[in-house]
Amino acid sequence: MSTSDAESIRKQTRSYIVVFVTLMVMTVLTVAVSYFHMPVGLAILVALIIASFKGSLVAAVFMHLSHERKVIYWVLLVTVIFFIVLMAIPSISQWDQRMIR
Amino acid sequence: MEIPYNVEARPDTGLFNAKLGIWLFLASEVMLFGALFSSYVLLRTGAPAGTWHHGREFLNVPLATLNTIILIASSVTMVMSWASLKLNDFKKYRMYMGLTLLAGVGFLIVKGFEYAHKFEIGLFPKSNTFLAIYFTLTGLHGLHVIGGMIVNGYFLGPGSKMFKTEPERFTNRIEVAGLYWHFVDLVWIFLFPTLYLL
Amino acid sequence: MALVDERVAHGHGHGEAHHHELGFWQKYVFSQDHKVIGIQYGFTALCFLLFGFTLMMMMRWSIAYPNQPIPLVGWLLKASGGIIAPELYNQLGAMHGTIMVFLGIVPLAVGAFGNYIVPLQIGAPDMAFPKLNMASYWSYFVGGVIMLSSFFAPGGAAQSGWTSYPPLSDIAPTGQTMWLFGMLFLIISSVLGSMNFLVTIIQLRAPGLTWMRLPFFVWAQFVTSFLLLLAFPALQAAAVLQMMDRLAGTSFFLPSGLVISGQQLQVAGGGSPLLWQHLFWFLAHPEVYVLILPAFGIIAEVIANNTRKPLWGYRSMVYAVSFLGFMSFIVWAHHMFMTGMGTVMSTFFQTTTMIISIPSVIVLTALIISLWGASIRYTVPMLFALAFLPMFAIGGLTGLPLGLAPSDIHLHDTLYVIGHFHYVVAPGTIFAMFAGIYYWFPKLTGRKMSTLLGQIHFWPSFLFMNGIFFPMLIQGLAGVQRRLYDGGASYSHAQPVLHWNAFMSGSAWLLGLSQIAFIINLFWSMKKGEKAGNNPWEATTLEWAATTSPPLAHGNFVEVPTVHRGPYDYSLPGASKDFVPQHQLQEA
Numbered sequence: 001m002s003t004s005d006a007e008s009i010r011k012q013t014r015s016y017i018v019v020f021v022t023l024m025v026m027t028v029l030t031v032a033v034s035y036f037h038m039p040v041g042l043a044i045l046v047a048l049i050i051a052s053f054k055g056s057l058v059a060a061v062f063m064h065l066s067h068e069r070k071v072i073y074w075v076l077l078v079t080v081i082f083f084i085v086l087m088a089i090p091s092i093s094q095w096d097q098r099m100i101r
Numbered sequence: 102m103e104i105p106y107n108v109e110a111r112p113d114t115g116l117f118n119a120k121l122g123i124w125l126f127l128a129s130e131v132m133l134f135g136a137l138f139s140s141y142v143l144l145r146t147g148a149p150a151g152t153w154h155h156g157r158e159f160l161n162v163p164l165a166t167l168n169t170i171i172l173i174a175s176s177v178t179m180v181m182s183w184a185s186l187k188l189n190d191f192k193k194y195r196m197y198m199g200l201t202l203l204a205g206v207g208f209l210i211v212k213g214f215e216y217a218h219k220f221e222i223g224l225f226p227k228s229n230t231f232l233a234i235y236f237t238l239t240g241l242h243g244l245h246v247i248g249g250m251i252v253n254g255y256f257l258g259p260g261s262k263m264f265k266t267e268p269e270r271f272t273n274r275i276e277v278a279g280l281y282w283h284f285v286d287l288v289w290i291f292l293f294p295t296l297y298l299l
Numbered sequence: 300m301a302l303v304d305e306r307v308a309h310g311h312g313h314g315e316a317h318h319h320e321l322g323f324w325q326k327y328v329f330s331q332d333h334k335v336i337g338i339q340y341g342f343t344a345l346c347f348l349l350f351g352f353t354l355m356m357m358m359r360w361s362i363a364y365p366n367q368p369i370p371l372v373g374w375l376l377k378a379s380g381g382i383i384a385p386e387l388y389n390q391l392g393a394m395h396g397t398i399m400v401f402l403g404i405v406p407l408a409v410g411a412f413g414n415y416i417v418p419l420q421i422g423a424p425d426m427a428f429p430k431l432n433m434a435s436y437w438s439y440f441v442g443g444v445i446m447l448s449s450f451f452a453p454g455g456a457a458q459s460g461w462t463s464y465p466p467l468s469d470i471a472p473t474g475q476t477m478w479l480f481g482m483l484f485l486i487i488s489s490v491l492g493s494m495n496f497l498v499t500i501i502q503l504r505a506p507g508l509t510w511m512r513l514p515f516f517v518w519a520q521f522v523t524s525f526l527l528l529l530a531f532p533a534l535q536a537a538a539v540l541q542m543m544d545r546l547a548g549t550s551f552f553l554p555s556g557l558v559i560s561g562q563q564l565q566v567a568g569g570g571s572p573l574l575w576q577h578l579f580w581f582l583a584h585p586e587v588y589v590l591i592l593p594a595f596g597i598i599a600e601v602i603a604n605n606t607r608k609p610l611w612g613y614r615s616m617v618y619a620v621s622f623l624g625f626m627s628f629i630v631w632a633h634h635m636f637m638t639g640m641g642t643v644m645s646t647f648f649q650t651t652t653m654i655i656s657i658p659s660v661i662v663l664t665a666l667i668i669s670l671w672g673a674s675i676r677y678t679v680p681m682l683f684a685l686a687f688l689p690m691f692a693i694g695g696l697t698g699l700p701l702g703l704a705p706s707d708i709h710l711h712d713t714l715y716v717i718g719h720f721h722y723v724v725a726p727g728t729i730f731a732m733f734a735g736i737y738y739w740f741p742k743l744t745g746r747k748m749s750t751l752l753g754q755i756h757f758w759p760s761f762l763f764m765n766g767i768f769f770p771m772l773i774q775g776l777a778g779v780q781r782r783l784y785d786g787g788a789s790y791s792h793a794q795p796v797l798h799w800n801a802f803m804s805g806s807a808w809l810l811g812l813s814q815i816a817f818i819i820n821l822f823w824s825m826k827k828g829e830k831a832g833n834n835p836w837e838a839t840t841l842e843w844a845a846t847t848s849p850p851l852a853h854g855n856f857v858e859v860p861t862v863h864r865g866p867y868d869y870s871l872p873g874a875s876k877d878f879v880p881q882h883q884l885q886e887a
Contacts, residue, residue: 009187016184020177027169027293031162034298047294054290062180062283069115071501072124079128082529082628083135089644090143090577093632096641102424102854106502118427118502125494129528136536136578140551143574152569227548230569234551237543 019061026054108270123277127284130245134288137241141234141295154231156297159224161215165297168211169289175204176286179253179279186272191264194275198257201282205250212243235296242292245285252278329437331429332853336436337415338743341736344407347443348729349814351398354391356811361388362786363804388784389458390474394446396461397478400586401485402443404728408593409489409527410439412735413496413520415743419842420514422505422862422882424854427498435492442484449477460782462583465552465575469544470559476545479538486535493524493531500524505841505882507862511617512881514840514866515603515610518617519596522624523589530585530628537578544570551575573638580631588627590724591691592620594731595662598684601734602666604838605681606673607877609867612665619658619665626655636704637711645704652702659695663688678836679753683734686761687727694722697772712782715775718768726764733760733817741835742842745849746828752820759813766806770799837878839868844880 030050034043060066065076110117145153182197219225219232226236256271256278263271321330330336360369361383373381383391418426426432449456454472457463468475500521504513513521540551548566552575555568603610610616632640632648640648667688675681697719700706710716733756740748777796779787786800787793833848845860860882868879 006188009184013181013184016177016180020173023173024170027166027173030294030298031166034162034294040299044299047298051291051294055287058176058283058287058290062176062286063280071114071116071121075121075124075128078525078625079131079529083131085629086132086135086533086581087139087142089629089632090139090574091146093577093640093644094143094147094571094573096643097639098641099643100639100641104425104427104429104503105423111502114501116502118498121501122428122494122498125497125528126490129490129494129532132529133532133535136533136581137540140536140540140574140578143577144551144569144571147571148569225547226543227550227567229567230550233543233547233549233567236547237539237549241539 015061019057023054023057026050108267108273117273119273119277120280123280127280130284130288134238134241137234137238138291138295141238144230144234148230154229156231156235156299159219159232160235160297161218162297164211164215165293168208169293171204171208171211172286172289175201175208176283178204179282183272183275183279186264186268186275189268191261194264195257195261198253198275202250202253202257205246205253208246209243209250212239238292238296242285242288245288249278249282249285253282329433331425331433333414333418333426333429333432334743334851334853334855336432337411337413339436340406340414340439341411343440343443344403344411347398348403348407350447351395351403352811352814354395354398356807357383358388358391358395358784359804359807361784363801365785365788383784385784386458387455389460389782390450390456392782393457393460393463393478394450397446397457399724400461400590401482402439402446404590404724404732405489405586406439407732408590408728409496409520409523410436410492412516412593412597412732412739413492413523416739416842417496417517417520418499418503419742419846419851419855420517420840421500421503421508422841422845422856422860423499423503424856424859426495427502428495431491431495435488435495438484438488438491442481442488445477445481445484449474449481452477462579463541463575464579465541465544465572466554466557468541469552470564476542479542479545482538483535486531486538489527489531490535493527496520496524497528505860505862508841508881509862511614512862512865514596515599515613515616516593516596519592519599519620522620523592526585526589526592526624526627530582530589533578534582537575537582540578541575573635576635576638577632580634581628584631584634585624585627587720587723588623590728591659592624594687594691594728595620595666597731597735597738598666598687600838600840601680601684601738602669603867603869604738604836605676605678605684606669607676607869608669608673609865609869610665611669611671612661613865613867616662616665619661623655623658623662626651626658630655630702633702633707636707640704649703653699656695656699656702663692663695678737679748679750679757680734680738682754682757683730683737686757687730687734690722690726690730690764694719694724694727697722709778710775712780713775714771714779714781717781718771718775721768721771725768726761730760730764733757736821738836739842740824740828741831742849744825744828745831746824747831747835748820748824748828752816752823756813756816756820760810763806763810763813767803767810770796770803774799837876839878839880840866841881845882 030047033046033050038046065072104118105111106116106118108117114121178197178200182194182201185191185193185197224232226233256275260274261271263274327335330339357369357372366382368381369376369383376382376387379387414426414432418424446456452473454474456474457468457471457478459468459471459475463475463478500513500517540549543549544551544553550566550568550570552572553564553566553568553570554572557564557566557568599610599616630648630651632644633652636645636648697715701710701716701719737748737753740746774787774793774796777792779790779793779796783789787797833846834843836843838844841860841862845856847857862881863884864879864881866881868881870877871879
């Protein structure tokens with residue numbers, strides 16, 4: 001292993017610590033916010049935004065997704081599209097069904 | 102006979118086989134949990150007004166917060182164990198991997214307490230649809246934690262011999278195991294607010 | 300880049316040179332060789348196909364001659380005096396569908412053909428993860444054993460249809476729980492297997508084998524694997540939820556206030572039966588394409604080889620199957636038009652359904668045009684391939700009225716639906732499977748299958764397939780419902796078309812008889828068939844061209860071939876022979 005590689009690994013470990021601290025803060029924040037008793041819609045929005053932010057940090061930094069190979073991006077792109085379809089359509093269709101009643 | 106690109110990366114994709122494999126597996130896991138989350142959304146939005154039970158009524162938020170912290174910490178130690186191998190520091194690898202495993206145990210113990218308490222006060226999956234989805238999602242997630250711990254335990258114990266003979270390949274294995282472990286963490290990051298806080 | 304170079308240097312340092320002889324168990328039973336696993340898949344799947352077909356032949360007795368003791372196998376049903384009771388009919392129906400789809404065709408199309416052929420066609424020594432490959436097979440095997448043993452469960456096997464719709468399936472006897480467990484094993488098998496295929500195809504292609512030089516069969520398997528990988532988890536989730544309903548007393552799929560036999564069910568309620576349908580069809584529609592894409596692949600190989608011409612429109616076929624795979628994820632609710640679906644969703648799904656028919660037509664058209672002007676060799680595989688084209692066309696076209704809500708309201712749950720999808724799967728996919736078996740048999744054994752027995756197998760099969768399924772379209776248009784153990788005898792509107800039942804059942808039994816020729820051929824040719832060299836069909840793709848004569852050793856290629864050209868260089872102008880193998884640099 002060359003010294004430059006070792007250096008980049010050390011740099012990465014520092015970023016892991018930063019991310020760790022951020023995640024902790026976010027966790028505390030999302031719990032704290034939940035005690036405010038906001039309207040349901042807003043509460044869901046805030047909680048999901050925070051969760052998505054935390055999730056992206058884990059994916060980008062811990063799972064090295066911020067600098068990954070093209071093939072993996074393609075696989076994940078396809079997955080995300082179908083994930084959204086699977087999340088959205090059953091509920092939309094339930095809503096749509098109510099409309100005709 | 103040797104399978105090509107088991108250890109070194111294939112030039113045009115830049116990946117070794119297992120790394121692509123684990124990402125594909127995770128893609129399928131995304132769809133599995135996606136289907137369950139989708140069920141949760143559909144059942145919750147479909148419930149007649151006022152009949153849906155909320156996590157807040159039954160669940161222990163401080164304990165779950167503790168578990169979130171434990172799991173995130175274990176993700177950090179996991180990635181540190183990989184970085185230690187990259188730096189050729191086997192001792193540190195063992196320490197970090199041991200900590201990861203310990204965090205997994207801690208998570209399961211806390212979860213066990215939560216479950217036990219629910220059963221004690223007569224809350225079961227069949228009690229209502231919220232508890233049904235709660236037990237299903239956390240139970241499935243718990244199984245994933247156990248699975249990850251078995252793999253990590255193997256790499257801490259008997260599997261770690263490989264570092265002496267094939268350090269590159271062993272480091273790759275830890276990276277792959279790490280990707281899975283981070284995914285388990287990531288799922289929890291979404292489970293926590295959707296089940297406990299909303 | 301330095302990192303990569305170093306990895307390469309490292310990688311070559313530690314090639315495990317274990318060339319010791321494997322024992323019997325490791326060589327033939329717990330083998331990690333993709334060829335042995337492929338044969339294991341193939342043999343098991345063929346047995347399941349035969350078993351599933353037998354169930355159907357029993358059902359056909361009840362349909363044609365309801366409430367009469369069944370001959371030959373009646374002694375098996377002592378309790379009912381040899382009569383197929385409606386409950387048993389339901390079990391036979393549910394298990395026929397389950398076994399044919401999940402234990403027969405998918406393992407044969409993907410597990411067997413994919414395993415054996417794909418690594419050879421891409422010039423790889425094995426699958427990317429041989430141990431995982433073994434695990435997929437054994438997971439499939441365990442799933443199959445659980446499914447079969449469910450017949451002996453109290454109350455019999457699953458009887459809620461292969462779709463297992465709740466609430467019926469939630470309250471069905473134990474057999475349904477075993478169905479769910481079996482399904483989980485099959486899903487794990489498929490997910491592991493498809494991941495393995497994807498890595499193999501992406502990572503282990505031989506030097507020079509670029510994406511647009513891949514044989515079409517490999518493309519078909521590639522798209523199929525994506526479908527399996529991303530669609531199956533939805534059923535996995537659904538199976539887990541139904542298991543919770545059945546074992547932990549939850550009510551994911553049980554609505555509030557459900558009354559069964561006059562008794563209100565004592566559950567929390569608040570569930571949604573439609574949720575199951577969404578999750579199930581999210582898997583099961585892509586599953587339809589899992590059944591048909593490998594068939595396209597096999598047919599394309601056989602047609603290119605026997606027309607001695609390049610496939611017409613190879614690229615458009617590749618784009619078509621990729622688009623088909625993508626679209627197959629957003630058409631599923633056309634199975635649910637009758638669930639009181641709203642107009643927005645119904646419009647959406649009708650539109651996507653019409654769109655998805657386009658790529659299928661592109662593939663079929665390209666295959667038909669490939670025949671144009673060719674001097675066709677009418678070998679047995681080619682006969683099956685040629686029969687596939689019109690049969691699949693009938694299957695596809697009869698699907699269009701089902702994809703449009705207004706006509707589906709009339710046709711839903713009638714025998715028309717059964718006729719439609721059986722035309723796709725039986726004389727469609729299964730004919731393609733036969734074509735594949737006849738075509739690749741010399742690769743496995745070094746011998747050709749008998750042409751005479753092949754002809755004796757093909758012509759009656761072709762005839763009787765249509766004898767079974769075409770009348771179903773007629774009966775369905777007349778409004779006869781599916782899943783009736785008496786074939787509609789108790790309905791007055793079915794009377795004018797009831798006489799078809801005996802004709803169809805007769806065809807089914809004769810179809811069964813014609814398969815004997817195939818079984819004899821299979822075993823006889825292994826020992827006594829005409830000897831074939833390593834390239835009996837004079838084909839261009841790597842599995843024939845770059846390997847030694849069968850049986851192939853573990854590791855496949857003596858030296859890794861380098862690919863210099865596209866997959867179907869037949870009848871090149873100026874070439875001395877009418878085919879140029881993919882690994883051949885220049886026309887000699």
